[in-house]
Amino acid sequence: MAALMEFTTDNGATVTVEVDRHAPGAQLVSRDGQHALARAGRTFDSALEGIRSAAESALAVFRDGRLKPDGVELEFGVKITSEAGAVIAKSALEGHLTVKLSWSPGSQSAPAAD
Numbered sequence: 001m002a003a004l005m006e007f008t009t010d011n012g013a014t015v016t017v018e019v020d021r022h023a024p025g026a027q028l029v030s031r032d033g034q035h036a037l038a039r040a041g042r043t044f045d046s047a048l049e050g051i052r053s054a055a056e057s058a059l060a061v062f063r064d065g066r067l068k069p070d071g072v073e074l075e076f077g078v079k080i081t082s083e084a085g086a087v088i089a090k091s092a093l094e095g096h097l098t099v100k101l102s103w104s105p106g107s108q109s110a111p112a113a114d
Contacts, residue, residue, distance in 0.1 A: 004037045005080070007044035015044045017080040047085030051078055054088065062101060069101035 005019045016037070040047070055074055062072045077096030079089035089096050 007040045010045040051086045070104045071102040073100040
């Protein structure tokens with residue numbers, strides 16, 4: 001049976017997320033024939049805090065090295081769980097993180113060709 005978790009954002013908006021199961025302590029709000037809806041014990045913003053910290057760390061690694069790209073693009077597969085909040089979801093094989101680095105033509109920081 002699908003479980004739905006209702007989070008509120010720090011500004012009061014409601015976000016409903018499908019989760020595998022409800023965490024202990026989640027407050028059951030309603031149940032129909034197919035879904036149970038529970039209210040999360042944390043805000044949506046706090047659930048995503050770890051992902052934001054991971055993105056900041058990854059950006060620092062790619063911006064502060066020898067490569068000095070003009071642009072860094074990170075793509076995380078994010079899964080919301082009632083127990084842990086937001087986690088980096090695995091793809092079919094491994095953890096999901098895609099990194100794209102870019103340099104503008106004629107850029108001072110473009111990597112030298114060997």
